[in-house]
Amino acid sequence: MYEFQKIITSIVLVVLVVLGISKTSDIIFKTDKNVVAYKVEIVEKTIAEEDKEVFDLASFVSLGNIEHGKKVFKKCAACHSINQGGKNKIGPALWAVMQRKSGELSDYNYSKALLNHGKIWSFAELNGFLLKPAKWIKGNKMGFAGLKDEKDRASVILYMNESSEEPIALP
Numbered sequence: 001m002y003e004f005q006k007i008i009t010s011i012v013l014v015v016l017v018v019l020g021i022s023k024t025s026d027i028i029f030k031t032d033k034n035v036v037a038y039k040v041e042i043v044e045k046t047i048a049e050e051d052k053e054v055f056d057l058a059s060f061v062s063l064g065n066i067e068h069g070k071k072v073f074k075k076c077a078a079c080h081s082i083n084q085g086g087k088n089k090i091g092p093a094l095w096a097v098m099q100r101k102s103g104e105l106s107d108y109n110y111s112k113a114l115l116n117h118g119k120i121w122s123f124a125e126l127n128g129f130l131l132k133p134a135k136w137i138k139g140n141k142m143g144f145a146g147l148k149d150e151k152d153r154a155s156v157i158l159y160m161n162e163s164s165e166e167p168i169a170l171p
C-alpha cells in the first residue's frame with residue numbers, strides 16, 4: 001500500500017513539473033512577443049509621447065513660462081546663441097535644439113561624451129541634463145553647474161522649444 005502511494009505521488013509530481021515548465025515557457029514566449037510589439041510602437045511615438053512615459057510632462061510644463069525662460073537663458077547666453085541662424089560660441093548654437101539629436105551640429109567640435117550620448121533632446125532629456133550637466137552626460141565639456149530650480153528648468157526648456165520653426169505641441 002505504501003509503495004502504491006509513493007508511485008501516485010511521483011506521477012502527480014511529474015505532471016506538476018511538466019505543467020509548470022509549459023506555463024513558464026508560455027510566459028517567456030508571451031513576454032518576448034510583448035517586447036517586440038513595444039519596440040515597433042516606439043518608432044511611431046512623438047517626442048512628447050515618449051516624454052509622458054518617463055515623467056509627468058503636463059505638470060512639469062505648467063511650472064514654467066516662456067518669459068521667465070528668456071530671463072533664465074541669460075545664464076546660457078555667454079556660451080550659446082539661440083537666435084535663428086545664430087553661430088556656435090563656446091557652446092553649440094541652440095536654435096531648434098529641441099528634437100535635435102544630441103551632438104548633431106557638424107560645424108561644432110563636441111566632446112566624445114556628448115557625441116556618444118545618442119539621445120534626442122526632449123523635455124525629459126533636457127530636464128535631466130540641465131539639472132546636473134556633468135552627471136547626466138559624464139565627461140561632457142559644458143562648464144555649467146546646472147539649474148537647481150525646477151521652475152527655471154521648465155521655463156528655459158519652454159523658451160528653447162519656442163526657439164524653433166517647429167515647437168513641440170504642449171500637453
Ligand code: HEC
Nearest residue numbers: 075076079090091092102103110111114140141142143144
Ligand atoms: C560656460 C559655457 C556654457 C554655459 C554657461 C552653458 N553651456 Fe550649454 N554647452 C556648453 C558647451 C561647451 C557644450 C558642448 C558640450 C560638449 O561637447 O561636451 C554645451 C552643450 C549644450 C547642449 C547640447 C547641444 C547639442 O547640440 O547637443 C545644450 C542643450 C545646452 N548646452 C544647453 C544649455 C543651457 C540651456 C544653458 C543655460 C541654462 C547652458 N547650456 C549653459 C557650454 C555652456
